[in-house]
Amino acid sequence: MPRFDVPARDFLVQRANAYRAYWENQPLRRPQQPTGAGMRLHRRLRFGDLAEAHVLDTRQYRSDQACGDGLRTGCAQRDDPRRTLLGAAQRGWLLDGMQRAGTRWNLLAQQVMMAECRYGADPPLLDMDKWDGYRADRDRILRTAARVPGTVVLTGDIHVNYAADLRPDFARPQSPAVAVELVGTSISSGGNGTDSTPTLDQQRRDSPHLLFANAQRGYLRCTLTRTTLRADYRTLPYINHPGAPVTTRASFVSHRDRPGLNPA
Amino acid sequence: MDRIRAHRAAALLAVVVTAVGGPAPATAGPPRTGVRLSAGPETLPITTGQCNGGQLLVRLTNTGRTPVYADAVLTAPEALHLPRRLISTWLPAGYTRTVPVAVSAPTGTPAGTYTVRVASGARRAAVPVAVSPARPTTDLARSAARVTASSSRTGFPVCGAVDGDADPARWGAGTGWADGTGRQWPDWYALTWSHPQQLTRVTVTTVDSPQYPTARYGLRDWDVQLATHTGWRTVAEVRGNTARTVSSTFARQPSSALRLVTLAANGVNDQTRIVELAIS
Numbered sequence: 001m002p003r004f005d006v007p008a009r010d011f012l013v014q015r016a017n018a019y020r021a022y023w024e025n026q027p028l029r030r031p032q033q034p035t036g037a038g039m040r041l042h043r044r045l046r047f048g049d050l051a052e053a054h055v056l057d058t059r060q061y062r063s064d065q066a067c068g069d070g071l072r073t074g075c076a077q078r079d080d081p082r083r084t085l086l087g088a089a090q091r092g093w094l095l096d097g098m099q100r101a102g103t104r105w106n107l108l109a110q111q112v113m114m115a116e117c118r119y120g121a122d123p124p125l126l127d128m129d130k131w132d133g134y135r136a137d138r139d140r141i142l143r144t145a146a147r148v149p150g151t152v153v154l155t156g157d158i159h160v161n162y163a164a165d166l167r168p169d170f171a172r173p174q175s176p177a178v179a180v181e182l183v184g185t186s187i188s189s190g191g192n193g194t195d196s197t198p199t200l201d202q203q204r205r206d207s208p209h210l211l212f213a214n215a216q217r218g219y220l221r222c223t224l225t226r227t228t229l230r231a232d233y234r235t236l237p238y239i240n241h242p243g244a245p246v247t248t249r250a251s252f253v254s255h256r257d258r259p260g261l262n263p264a
Numbered sequence: 265m266d267r268i269r270a271h272r273a274a275a276l277l278a279v280v281v282t283a284v285g286g287p288a289p290a291t292a293g294p295p296r297t298g299v300r301l302s303a304g305p306e307t308l309p310i311t312t313g314q315c316n317g318g319q320l321l322v323r324l325t326n327t328g329r330t331p332v333y334a335d336a337v338l339t340a341p342e343a344l345h346l347p348r349r350l351i352s353t354w355l356p357a358g359y360t361r362t363v364p365v366a367v368s369a370p371t372g373t374p375a376g377t378y379t380v381r382v383a384s385g386a387r388r389a390a391v392p393v394a395v396s397p398a399r400p401t402t403d404l405a406r407s408a409a410r411v412t413a414s415s416s417r418t419g420f421p422v423c424g425a426v427d428g429d430a431d432p433a434r435w436g437a438g439t440g441w442a443d444g445t446g447r448q449w450p451d452w453y454a455l456t457w458s459h460p461q462q463l464t465r466v467t468v469t470t471v472d473s474p475q476y477p478t479a480r481y482g483l484r485d486w487d488v489q490l491a492t493h494t495g496w497r498t499v500a501e502v503r504g505n506t507a508r509t510v511s512s513t514f515a516r517q518p519s520s521a522l523r524l525v526t527l528a529a530n531g532v533n534d535q536t537r538i539v540e541l542a543i544s
Contacts, residue, residue, distance in 0.1 A: 013361060016354035020333070036331055036354050 012037040042090050044097060051224055052101035054094055056110035061087025065128040073123045078133045085112075085134035095144050098151065104226050104256060105150040114138060114153050115164035115181050119199070121206035142168045142178050150256040151179035152229055154220075159186035159193075160200065161220070161233050163212035163252050165260050173208035177260040180252075182231050184220040192238040193217055195249075211261050212250050229254045230264060298328025299355065301336060301387035303380075308391055310369060311398040314410055315423035317345070317368025320391045322382055324363070326355035336384040338365065343373045344380065344393060369395045371409035371458055403428075404463070404543040408455035415444035415451065417535070425453065430540035432472040432508060440471070440539040443526075451536040454523035455543065456491075463490060464516035466500070467542040468524065472508035479506060480531030483538065488512050491521035506530065 006014070019034035032041055041060065045053040063083040067075035077083070084091060098106045108114075112130045119125040126132040145151035146168065153166065161184065165177035185193075193216040200213040218235035235249040251264035302323045310318040324334045336351040345368045353361045367380060375396050382389040401407050405426045413422045420442035429439040443451040470483040488500040500512035522543060526536040 009356070009359070013354055013356065013359065017352070020352075020354065036356070 042093065046103070049103050050226065051105040051107055052097065052103045053107040053109055054097055056086065056094065056108060057090065058085050058111045061090055062134070066133045067128060069128055071119050071125050072128055072133075073120070073125050075126070075128065075133075078126070078128065079135050081136040083134060083136060085131060085137045091137060091140065095140060098141075098144050098148050101148075103150075105152060105224055105229070106145075106148060108141075108151065108153045110153065110155060112157050113155055113162070113164075113181070113183055114141075115162070115166055115209055116170040116207065117162075117210075118203055118206045121202070139168065142166060145259075146178040149259070151259070152222075152254075153179060153181040154222075155181060155183040158183065159190045159215075161185045161212065161214040161216070161218070161235070161249075162210060163231065163233070163250070163261050165209045165211065167209060170207070170209055177209075179259055180229070180254045180261050182220055182222065185214070185216065185218055185235075187219075188217060188239055190215070190217070192240055195235075211252065214249055216249070218246065218249070227256050229256070231261075232264075298326055298330075298332060299334045299384055299387065300325040300327050301382060301384040301389050303382045303389035303391050305391070307377075307394055308367060308380075309394045309396070310367065311396050312369045312373045313371050313398045313407075314345075314368055315406075315426055316398055317366055318393075319364045319366055320380060320393075322351055322363045322365060322389070323360055324351070324353060324355060324384060325360040326357055329357050331356045331359075334361075334384060336363075336382050338380060338382050340367070340380045340393075341378045343395070344369055344378050346380070367393055369393070371398070402544065404457070404461050405455060405541045407457070409458045410456040411454070412456075413441060413443065413451070413453045417442040417444040422453070425538045425541050426455070427540070430469045430509075430542070432469065432476070432539045435471050435473065435476065435537065435539045440537065442538075443536045446534045449527055451526045452523050453526070453536070453538065453541070454521060455541075456521040458520075460518040460520045462516055463514075463519055463522060463543065465511055465513045465544050466522065466524070467509060467511040468502075469509045469539040469541075470505075471537045471539060476537065478508055478530065481535075481537055482506065482508070482530050483526060483536060484530045484533075485527040487525045487527070488514070489523045489525060490517065490519040491523075492519065496523065 016037040019039040023032060023034050032039060041057040043055050062085045066077035086094060114131040116132055117127060117130060131138040164181040166179040166181050167175050167177050169175060195214055195216060197215050200215060204210050204213055214235060216235040217239045221232040221234055223230040231252050232248045233250045234246050236244040236246055238244050252261040253264045254261050304321050308318045308320050310316060322336055324336060326332055332355055334353055334355050338346060338349045340346055347366050351363050355361060373395055378393045378395060380391045380393055406428060411422045411426055416422055419438060420440060422441055424439050425441035427439055466488050470478060471481050472478045484505050485503050487498045489496040489498050499514040502510055502512060
């Protein structure tokens with residue numbers, strides 16, 4: 001849905017100029033230099049034979065949000081296999097890269113929550129901006145993850161900490177997880193925050209695959225060995241004045257060959 | 265670090281060269297630019313004063329068959345104030361980008377014609393700016409030499425509060441001011457005159473529309489202060505306001521600057537929102 005009353009041709013020039021300003025003012029590398037309204041941001045970072053990080057761009061190539069954007073129930077359009085979050089080229093690059101990496105782990109660093117995230121349970125109220133609005137692409141990735149052990153999704157965007165098991169069908173909580181997702185909170189957006197909120201509490205009750213949710217500020221510390229992932233959710237009680245003690249609010253471990261988060 | 269800077273400088277240079285020369289010709293010969301430049305209007309009339317400026321338009325057209333990045337540089341006599349002097353844009357083939365550039369002349373600028381020149385590669389354009397004295401006004405808010413504020417939110421410039429438009433319905437269309445620091449108080453808005461003025465009254469119009477009702481978004485508490493030899497002195501206080509328009513009257517006295525220090529708003533209490541100020 002267009003949010004601004006600007007002709008597409010003019011919008012693309014605006015976008016080209018924005019990309020150029022972004023590239024010139026942020027610490028981006030030469031291969032990311034934009035040409036017009038396109039800017040290749042997805043790339044890979046390799047850490048020996050331990051991990052390959054696939055940095056994704058979930059904004060630039062996506063189909064328009066399903067069913068008119070925002071929170072929707074009963075939206076059939078989100079299942080349309082012609083709709084895409086990554087774009088066909090980047091999706092092919094990712095699926096191919098996950099299978100060819102040959103590393104113990106594949107890390108998918110990306111912008112929007114991949115696990116199902118309900119904002120109302122019955123019927124499910126889902127956010128069309130997230131992977132929930134692009135099920136075909138999510139299914140392809142999770143099917144690949146089911147064959148390639150060691151998939152970890154690292155996510156930002158929503159100023160909230162979540163820890164989630166990823167399974168091809170979130171409605172079947174007994175089915176095995178094929179990957180795990182760690183959603184990191186914001187540094188300062190949202191102010192001091194709280195350990196939880198009524199929305200987060202409800203989401204936990206509605207979603208067995210959500211193992212942790214927290215609305216404070218902080219960061220995520222991860223340790224990878226050849227067989228295990230450990231994630232420590234580091235949180236601060238306040239950020240509006242100096243001196244806050246940082247503590248580990250929760251820790252989880254997932255085994256590479258038996259994905260699924262367990263309290264550490 | 266130095267290497268990164270050098271890289272970036274080289275990259276910028278490459279962009280400029282592309283813009284100036286267009287796609288390099290395969291054979292030797294004079295570089296042929298694919299960019300056409302024009303600027304308007306034929307003459308831009310403005311009156312002196314920070315908030316009495318006008319707008320000129322720079323148009324860049326890609327007449328070639330391939331897209332380019334194009335740059336234009338503006339130069340102007342010191343008397344004129346231009347918030348930007350560089351235009352840089354992507355131009356698809358055949359595309360024209362029209363860029364508005366604000367121009368103003370500070371209070372006290374001698375009347376006359378001042379020329380803004382625009383260059384893009386070898387192309388040149390010029391706009392004569394005819395500056396005349398500001399029309400006399402009895403509203404001292406509109407004759408201030410400088411208006412400044414603690415901050416401004418994008419789209420809510422300081423000049424919006426002294427533009428003569430006190431209609432709250434248009435507050436969001438650039439005719440009002442809002443500070444840019446949500447939930448941080450106090451904020452301030454100041455007016456400075458070239459010579460001391462005899463001041464006795466300030467009238468504040470805050471928001472009052474279906475979208476921004478006064479009870480939820482209007483300004484609630486503020487101090488009116490005048491500049492004195494020993495600093496700012498509070499001459500009036502408003503507390504608990506729920507009205508669209510409030511006048512504060514104080515003993516008439518000379519001062520060369522007046523400021524509002526805003527302390528709180530109603531309802532969401534996040535920002536200072538002023539549609540218009542009038543001072544006598």
